[in-house]
Amino acid sequence: MSDIETRRAFSDGIRIMLPLLPGAVPFGMIAGVVASDAGLDALAGIGQSVVIFAGAAQLASTQLIADVASALVVIFTGLIINLRFAMYSAALAPHFAALPRGRRWLAAYLMTDQAYALSAMRYASEPGMTLSSKFAYYMGGASVMWIVWVGATAAGYFLGNRVPPSWSLDFFIPLSFLALVVPNIRDRANASAALTGGTVAVAGWSLPFNMGLFLAALTGIAAGYLVERFTSARERK
Amino acid sequence: MSQETIWLSLLALGLGTFLLRLSFVELAGRFVIPAGLTKALRFLPAAVLSAIILPAILRVEPGALYFGLDNPRLAAGVLAALVAWTTKSVLATLAIGMSTLWLTQALF
Numbered sequence: 001m002s003d004i005e006t007r008r009a010f011s012d013g014i015r016i017m018l019p020l021l022p023g024a025v026p027f028g029m030i031a032g033v034v035a036s037d038a039g040l041d042a043l044a045g046i047g048q049s050v051v052i053f054a055g056a057a058q059l060a061s062t063q064l065i066a067d068v069a070s071a072l073v074v075i076f077t078g079l080i081i082n083l084r085f086a087m088y089s090a091a092l093a094p095h096f097a098a099l100p101r102g103r104r105w106l107a108a109y110l111m112t113d114q115a116y117a118l119s120a121m122r123y124a125s126e127p128g129m130t131l132s133s134k135f136a137y138y139m140g141g142a143s144v145m146w147i148v149w150v151g152a153t154a155a156g157y158f159l160g161n162r163v164p165p166s167w168s169l170d171f172f173i174p175l176s177f178l179a180l181v182v183p184n185i186r187d188r189a190n191a192s193a194a195l196t197g198g199t200v201a202v203a204g205w206s207l208p209f210n211m212g213l214f215l216a217a218l219t220g221i222a223a224g225y226l227v228e229r230f231t232s233a234r235e236r237k
Numbered sequence: 238m239s240q241e242t243i244w245l246s247l248l249a250l251g252l253g254t255f256l257l258r259l260s261f262v263e264l265a266g267r268f269v270i271p272a273g274l275t276k277a278l279r280f281l282p283a284a285v286l287s288a289i290i291l292p293a294i295l296r297v298e299p300g301a302l303y304f305g306l307d308n309p310r311l312a313a314g315v316l317a318a319l320v321a322w323t324t325k326s327v328l329a330t331l332a333i334g335m336s337t338l339w340l341t342q343a344l345f
């Protein structure tokens with residue numbers, strides 16, 4: 001394994017990630033802005049991007065902290081949203097399992113939707129990649145994403161500190177989620193999951209321990225699953 | 238929540254998230270996720286995020302939902318959803334949603 005090849009894979013990873021970075025900037029800034037709006041101090045507001053490093057979970061936990069939810073609810077909801085990382089982990093495992101532990105853990109820590117998607121695509125199209133090239137390619141993209149994300153959150157946090165509460169910046173949270181969810185609702189199954197989840201969450205809003213949120217997640221997933229089974233069974237006929 | 242509780246919650250969430258990311262990589266791919274679970278997880282983002290969106294749009298102050306049509310968040314949210322649907326643009330969704338909220342808050 002030559003150094004040149006590894007370095008080329010690393011800069012290749014950076015190059016492929018570049019077009020995806022501008023999309024992460026507004027979400028990172030919003031994560032910082034709403035954290036300062038919700039009264040998180042700088043350590044929590046910016047540090048969350050280092051310890052959690054996952055946009056949707058950060059926005060959700062900020063929303064729940066602002067709603068005075070309990071700590072357990074904040075943790076559990078964030079983990080549910082981040083369950084998808086276990087799927088990415090399973091998909092990347094065949095490529096990363098043979099790495100030394102330090103590199104394995106670093107790769108896991110830097111896992112994002114973008115780093116996973118780009119690497120999985122490249123590994124599939126280039127079956128001959130060596131272990132260190134795979135790692136370097138992944139690390140190139142994943143590390144620039146980390147720098148941009150943490151930087152954007154910090155910028156957002158300090159910006160948010162200068163804005164009075166009357167600007168209702170907390171509204172950026174549902175807006176960000178709308179921008180993420182709505183364009184992806186392209187089939188009946190996902191629409192049912194979204195409608196059921198939203199309705200059950202509103203209906204169960206006053207239940208203790210935010211049980212409404214968990215009921216909404218369960219019933220929403222069940223609705224999507226059932227509608228998909230029903231529609232695909234009908235198509236087979 | 239006190240700042241200390243917030244720190245600890247975010248730390249715990251960060252640690253749990255790291256373990257989710259590490260899970261199968263560390264198990265050396267010895268286990269696979271059942272196909273049914275993978276399918277169910279496909280609907281998780283739509284279900285969970287909608288469950289956060291709707292109450293946040295109907296919430297006027299912490300702890301209370303407000304269903305009236307004169308809720309400025311409701312108008313702004315519906316308009317933003319339409320923009321997200323038609324343009325698929327993150328920035329357009331944020332800009333229209335936020336400016337509608339500011340406009341209705343200023344007018345009423």
